[in-house]
Amino acid sequence: MAKGIDPVKLAAFSTEALKKVGVPAGDAKITADILVAADLRGVDSHGVAHLQPFYIKGIQEGRINPTPNIKITSNSDTTALVDGDKGLGFVVGYRAMEEAIKRAKTHGTGWVTVTNSTHYGAGAYYAMMALKEKMIGLSMTQGGKGVVAPNTRGKGIGLNVLSVAVPSGKNAPWVLDMATGVVAGGKLEIAAREGKSIPEGWAVDQDGKPVTEVKDATGGILPLGGDPAHGSFKGFGLTMFIDILCGVLSGTMSVPEKSGVRGAPSPGGTGHCFGAIGVSGFMPVNMFEAGMERMFDALHNLPKAEGVDRLFVNGEMEATTEENRRKNGVPLHESIIQNLKDTAKELGVTYNL
């Protein structure tokens, strides 16, 4: 790990790089901010590590449209369907979440589904956009075909994502940011990079047998719950619920219908779903936030397991990491720094990090 990198400079650098491949300045800034926000919160698997390999390369190879014509169709007061025109998922997602919030301001709640989008990075950012309006934000996306459904063999369903953010008064915002598998794909990538084995119960081979080496995990990650006796039909159900909202209710294909081959043409692209629920539609905001504070206090006061000092409520760990990294910079693996330097050279951007 090198010394931490200034997040403001990191976002400015990423913005310049994206502009060089044809992304308009405003859209480049949105994308860079969302990438760096993931790095700040410790979601390293969804930060600038992906800038070149996923997004710049995706634009260069024509899979991502740098100047999309994002179209919004609305059939009711509180709902909209957005066609992302294969734009950067960040830009499409940002606009779609803005639409959901706009509807919630007028009518109490807003729901937007998205088709023809691409990978949108870490989902929590969009959900957290609702916080400044004192709304509960939801963000969901189809993930790659990486999970094995219960009682089947092989990767058949999506590593889908649910993110929720809730205004929480004096506490860090309550934020859930989860993939619907036992683990996120990023954890397998990290184990592979570090040459470590993985715990039993994460993944299986083609025959459905448990594996402990990433190279053997050809049959997919298990759905949350693991096996049917421990709730895998719940993980399967959550996975498909997200797919229904993101994939079916947007007119995109559901993940099981897709080829699952990375880089293969995918009619409909990636689907997302965003929601905004205004707290004030139910009760005064200060009353709600007082309730969240009581909830946090009650959780913090639960008796701890042996050797545990503190229970981190969902979102608290990431907020602590963000506070630290805003002060001390974002630590990036040297392979990522090298990739950013190479990208700077290739695109003719000054490397000043």
Add this chain to the structure above:
Amino acid sequence: MAKGIDPVKLAAFSTEALKKVGVPAGDAKITADILVAADLRGVDSHGVAHLQPFYIKGIQEGRINPTPNIKITSNSDTTALVDGDKGLGFVVGYRAMEEAIKRAKTHGTGWVTVTNSTHYGAGAYYAMMALKEKMIGLSMTQGGKGVVAPNTRGKGIGLNVLSVAVPSGKNAPWVLDMATGVVAGGKLEIAAREGKSIPEGWAVDQDGKPVTEVKDATGGILPLGGDPAHGSFKGFGLTMFIDILCGVLSGTMSVPEKSGVRGAPSPGGTGHCFGAIGVSGFMPVNMFEAGMERMFDALHNLPKAEGVDRLFVNGEMEATTEENRRKNGVPLHESIIQNLKDTAKELGVTYNL
């Protein structure tokens, strides 16, 4: 198991019994229909087995108000907060879901939170009320304090419930009906009744040690995922998300704040949350249902695990059970039949099942 009981007669009997303890005829019928619907779908733990022990006794002992004054406050087009006045959760839930659907008809979506309610039985019924309007229905409730949060000791959080129903064209409706623990509490009750041990990974003792006997499961059921390495912070997060919507956004206490003692006075009672999302706010209903049919087909066509003939998509197993039980009657355990006979005698209702 005795011969199956006619579900129509079972509902009529339950209605009469509820009327005898002061529930108005219409409310008694709603309650009875929801109880029998659970028995028909194979959710035996939430059917007429609970009629006397939970509900009739609850009314007799003053915990449940048979003639509640249900009040509805609405602060926006699409949201409402319902005060259930400690009425039967079935009646309160039914009215609240009707309000959500009403809002969705006019504005696309509707969301209703509920305070001061009581146990509402099986959650899927309310979610499924949205199906006839071609809406996606959601129903959530706080459960008892029965789950141990990750890194803590003892029962600290709720065995909360998420139910979702989706119109699915020619298929049985897609229905997710899950508690956020590794298993529902009913499975432990069944194991205890049958004198069977439980699989490791379901529950722990006061020190957090894994147990395989129900009598030792004093520390609570594990959250979905089991332990932190296998996603228990996701199960914890889902549990608290439901608690936030049902408990905090309704002005009820969150479960961690409650005593957790069955029958103890609980200010705020039980909280629920209901949602209705109109499909036509996004796309024509027939297009959506065609997408659901393709999704079901793709799932059914996944390669099966060894020894498995068919993948049951969430809701298909219950629909199959319902079809069978509508034809052949509802099988009830003899202890439940005896309880119904005793109840008939106590209340002066004719037992004719």
